[in-house]
Structure formats: structure tokens, C-alpha cells
Amino acid sequence: MSGELSPIDQAKFVAAKKAVEYVEDGMRVGLGTGSTAAWMVRCLGEMVREDGLRIKGVPTSTRTAALAQELGIDVVSLDEAKWLDLTIDGADEFDGELNLIKGGGGALLQEKIVATASDQMIVIADVGKEVESLGHFPLPIEVIPFGWQTTRALVEEMLVSMDVLGRDVTLRMSGDRPYVTDEGNHILDLHLGRIGNPRQLSMVLNQVPGVVENGLFIDICDIVCVGYGDGRVEVRDINDGTVRQDRLDFVESDNLFSDLSD
CATH class of the missing domain: 3.30.70.260 (ACT domain)
Incomplete structure (x- = not known):
């Protein structure tokens, strides 16, 4: 896969791949919207297909719902799920306190409702989304x-x-x-x-x-998985104050990611 992806897409992929490690069998999971979140949905789809993962996915937009259903993820509404174990979503910007700007993909209302109805929110982002102060992104x-x-x-x-x-x-x-x-x-x-x-x-x-x-997500994000173009990923947990480093290897494959273009 490394030969097929640009560095920015590699960064998005490793962040998504790391985040789905938090998903366990039987969970109710909020599925974010946007180019980075699409990688996450693909990763979950692969786990459903190859590992037999059973989850209920609550999408934050019609396009995320369509992708999840296409990949075999059991899609339900938030009203059906009532409360979520975890939401994984992207961000347009995040700062050192894990406050976010979201909504570049136009789904901020559903994204915020789903995120706040979750026990935990994990944000996946490439390193370019980190800022000292929010606001450069509209x-x-x-x-x-x-x-x-x-x-x-x-x-x-x-x-x-x-x-x-x-x-x-x-x-x-x-x-x-x-x-x-x-x-x-x-x-x-x-x-x-x-x-x-x-x-x-x-x-x-x-x-x-x-x-x-509004697209400001304040005190909602718990963990951010920051991807780098060389396969490194950094996991920052705002609750326990930890920062962990990891590296994910790429493999050539014609799996669920072969037709994904961001």
C-alpha cells in the first residue's frame, strides 16, 4: 500500500488504523464524516469482513451511512443505539487541549450530537491538522x-x-x-x-x-491519533496525560482500500 498512497494519505491511514484498535466486539460506534473518517470506516469494514467483528455503527452523514452499509457494517440510528461506547471522527483543526474545529465536510451538527452521546471520542488526523491556536481553518x-x-x-x-x-x-x-x-x-x-x-x-x-x-468541539475529544506520512502514529490521551508512539507497516494488498481516493 505504501507505493500507492501519498504521504498525507498514509498519515490518514495509520491514524485510522490505530484508532480502530479501540473498537471491541459488540460496541456501538459513532462513524465520523470526511476524508480521514472514510479511512476509519474502511478499516472497520475490513475487520467486519475478515475478523468477524460485530458492531453497531451510527453514521454522522448520509454518505458515511452509504459507505458503511456498502462495507457490511450494521448501521443503526442514534435513536436505536441510544448511547454509544465510542465515536471516531476526523477534525479540521485540533489544539494542545484537544479542542477541535469540525464541519469542513458539512456534517458538524450530526457529528457533535453523536460525539456527545458517546462514552469516548477519538479523533484521527494527520499531523498537519495540529495548530497552536484554533481559527486558521474557517x-x-x-x-x-x-x-x-x-x-x-x-x-x-x-x-x-x-x-x-x-x-x-x-x-x-x-x-x-x-x-x-x-x-x-x-x-x-x-x-x-x-x-x-x-x-x-x-x-x-x-x-x-x-x-x-457551531463547529467548535470543546471538552469532547478524549484521544487524538496523529498520523505521519512515514507510518508513525502518536496517540495523545487528554484524560491520563499520556503520549505514546507507534509505527504501522504498510503491505501491498487489493483489499478494501484499493479504490479509496481522498
Whole structure:
């Protein structure tokens, strides 16, 4: 596989491969959305097919649900599962306290609901996603379509009093139309540059009428598996304060990953 993957994809793969080691038979597992999470779903699919792993997967988007079903993972809704043992998902950014920005893939609402309904959340990411301060990646917020321009104006006004570098707010588009989430909402991307107080910003954003949820995940992530292009993976556990290093070997195979393109 090493000859087939770019260094960034190798990093995503080893992070995903390490994270699925936490999955045990009989677990109810939240399945994240995005390019890195797709590697994780593929790894779980391989375990289901080759090792007989039995899990209930709760997807965070329609595209994750489709991929999981294709790979033979038993997919159920969160209402059916009620509570999850573990959620594994990617992140657009993470800081030293394992606070996250998520939502680049447009699924932040379902992702946050699923993550907070879990005993544990593991984030998988390549090393390029680590930042000293959150905010370089645009912060997504999900808003209802009704009056979204008024909501944007209220958010821009609120940002004046926040500890951020920029205050540009744009409507996410899909071609020539506004992007629509699985819940039928729109997404505003906040180009902030740096977020000085993510906890405060998260709380204030959710008080703005029309805002459904924001992409700041504060005190939700427990473990991050950081992948490197040479096969190294670093596991950081915020609860026990440990950092562990490992290295995963690549093998040539025509398995479930052969047709995956990020």
C-alpha cells in the first residue's frame, strides 16, 4: 500500500488504523464524516469482513451511512443505539487541549450530537491538522435557511466583541447554490484567523437566533491519533496525560482500500 498512497494519505491511514484498535466486539460506534473518517470506516469494514467483528455503527452523514452499509457494517440510528461506547471522527483543526474545529465536510451538527452521546471520542488526523491556536481553518456554523442573511449580520456584529483576528463571514456554496446539510440547513463559514477564547465563542455563537450549532468541539475529544506520512502514529490521551508512539507497516494488498481516493 505504501507505493500507492501519498504521504498525507498514509498519515490518514495509520491514524485510522490505530484508532480502530479501540473498537471491541459488540460496541456501538459513532462513524465520523470526511476524508480521514472514510479511512476509519474502511478499516472497520475490513475487520467486519475478515475478523468477524460485530458492531453497531451510527453514521454522522448520509454518505458515511452509504459507505458503511456498502462495507457490511450494521448501521443503526442514534435513536436505536441510544448511547454509544465510542465515536471516531476526523477534525479540521485540533489544539494542545484537544479542542477541535469540525464541519469542513458539512456534517458538524450530526457529528457533535453523536460525539456527545458517546462514552469516548477519538479523533484521527494527520499531523498537519495540529495548530497552536484554533481559527486558521474557517469555523463553520449551521444556520436555518429562513433569514440567514440576518443571522449572518448578527454573527458579524457579535464577532466585534470576540477575541478573533478576522470577522469575514461567507455562505458556503455548492456550485451556484447554497450548500444544504442533511438537516436542510445552510452553513456560514467564519474566517477568523485566530480564536483567542474558543469556549466563550462557542457559547456566544449558539445564542444567536438562527444558529443551530457551531463547529467548535470543546471538552469532547478524549484521544487524538496523529498520523505521519512515514507510518508513525502518536496517540495523545487528554484524560491520563499520556503520549505514546507507534509505527504501522504498510503491505501491498487489493483489499478494501484499493479504490479509496481522498
